[in-house]
Amino acid sequence: MPQVVTEITKYSVRDAPVEPAPIPPEDIIEGEPESTMAILWRTDDGKLYNGVWHCTPGVFMLSSPGETITLIEGDVTITPEGGEPVNVRAGEIAYIPEGTRAKWEVRETVRKGFHSYDSTGTLLGPA
Secondary structure, eight states: OOOOOOSOOOOOTTTOOOEEOOOOGGGEEESOOOEEEEEEEEOTTSSEEEEEEEEOSEEEEEEOOEEEEEEEEEEEEEEETTSOOEEEETTOEEEEOTTOEEEEEEEEEEEEEEEEEOTTSOSSOOO
């Protein structure tokens, strides 16, 4: 996993060069949420990565890598299967354990920075 970084990379969370990252239709419960993402950095094996994610309002299910998120904008309630709802608002940070499947209720467009650990290295696919 060692990787030498030779330069500092940065994005504005609001204006990052995001690309479509569609939520599978079978996971959408309500609304028409549109998800976009920009990967800032990732290891060669795809197990560690960070970046920016934006999502418009809607309700859907997501399976998560181990992920630390910081909301820059928006308001979302994340309810893990079998767990209690957690509301995360702009300016707050949260950790979602790897393997968590949760219902995301995005009430206001979310813009978040994230750092993720995927022990399988398969969630993002090939680099």
